[in-house]
Amino acid sequence: MSDRLTAVRRALADASADRVVECLAEIVAKEYAVSELDLLLVDYRLAALLPLLDGAPVTRPGDPAWRCFDHQSEVNAGHVTYLPVTARGERIGVLRHSPTPATAEDRAELAEIATLLAHELQAAQAGTDRYAVASRTRRLTLAAEMQWELLPGRCRVEPSFSLAGQLEPAYAVRGDSFDWAEYDGRLFVTVLNGMGDGMNAALLTSLAVHALRNARRAGLSLADQAALADQAIFSQHRGDAHVEALLLELNVASGELQIVDTGSPRMMILRDGEVIDQPLESQFPLGMFESSDFETRTVQLRTADRLFVVSDGVSEAVGHSGRYGEAALHRFLRRTGPMAPLQAVRSLLGDLRVFVSADLEDDAVAVCLDWTRPGQ
Known part of the structure; x- marks a missing residue:
């Protein structure tokens, strides 16, 4: 130096x-x-x-x-x-x-x-x-302040993967959020949607994120992480509130992806220019019942696969011409191929704002993950 x-x-x-x-x-x-x-x-x-x-x-x-x-x-x-x-x-x-x-x-x-x-x-x-x-063009709502403070960041780049996420409406988001962490050759990604509005939704999602982090840091399996968060939310709300979530665990060396789906966030893979929906067996949302068992599904990624996870606030957004819908979502995701993950989620949610001609009424979260294998 x-x-x-x-x-x-x-x-x-x-x-x-x-x-x-x-x-x-x-x-x-x-x-x-x-x-x-x-x-x-x-x-x-x-x-x-x-x-x-x-x-x-x-x-x-x-x-x-x-x-x-x-x-x-x-x-x-x-x-x-x-x-x-x-x-x-x-x-x-x-x-x-x-x-x-x-x-x-x-x-x-x-x-x-x-x-x-x-x-x-x-x-x-x-x-x-x-x-x-x-970094603000206007004041955040209190719920949005909590959600942004909860995030691990907005973008992450490593030799084996690139990852980005974004929340909308950015200055007034409520119950949608995401979390990620890399440890011991594995990447954990969670996308969440807490039910309700305003502070109630933000507090509920915060509880879910911290419960999942606690379980993850204790070395529990993905299914057991979901079970611990499920119990924590039920013990607090007795079934009156729940969180829909998609939990992912990626082996960054092999591309093996383990999945636990407890609700609305949907997953798609952009592979060779085509969008492939990943239909998942949706299990009970976290906190709905006193005790739920969760099962893990495994998907094998290929080198250069791009994984998108979006909440229902994306495809269900309503504009003057109707719902944004799956066809528009797939069409736009195909266009993101040359973009870096942060550009991809930024462009997707920007397109959504243009479609509705205003701030979104419902929360929307988008997470994009590129798996590139080490050294590629």
Whole structure:
């Protein structure tokens, strides 16, 4: 690591949680003669890049900042350079700076600094509200605040898989959510739909997520994870409230996918340009009865398969011309083939908003998983 990179790393580590970007601007100006620098944070809806320090939101598709965000690569526009601010696949935003350095070495080091910034921001967010507030175009409902705080992230990229998820309506989501974790060669993904509205739905989904995490971290099988969450929800609500969920466990080396289906989220595979519905045997929703037994089904993925999981708020969304429906859903999913998973879920839910011509009335969640095998 060069002396300049070491100086930047030290400055970022020493910065107070709410002044990371200002400290970065100062040290980069000194070491790289960059006179202007700002962080553009992506908003909750994935529809705007919001400058932290100064300037107007960037919302126009095709803008250099959005090209950088979408393609995850450096973009130069005149004397201004845009760099992706991303940590382990989690896309936080874009670093905008000027002037563009003259040497390839300087440009490469600034790209590395953008990644260092992403990791530092992830650590700093635990100690300040500044970046969460700056990522909003309007106030979140209390239920939405709870749901976003519950998420593990919005995107994850590893050598063997790429994964992304998104919630709508982003600023007022209630009972829909998702969760994931990677451990010991396995990837666990859960998509949930808690019954009810507002805070009741958010509290119910939060209980389900924490019960499933508790069971997963205790090393229980997928079916037993569902059983423990089922018991936790029933003991709290005595059958008056339940959660529909799809639990997945992927062996990231072999592509073997274990599934427990307890309700509405539906699963499809995009394979060789065609959408293949995966009809699953729906079992009782979590918390409906005092004691339920859950069975696991196994599906074998192929290299380059793309897995979509969507809640019923997607296909059942209603616009002026009727329901969005399965045909439109399949047609749009086929178009996502060249897109990265985050672009795919962002585009799908954006298409849904256009279809209904407003914010969605019902919650909608979309999760996209590409399995690529290690080293491919």
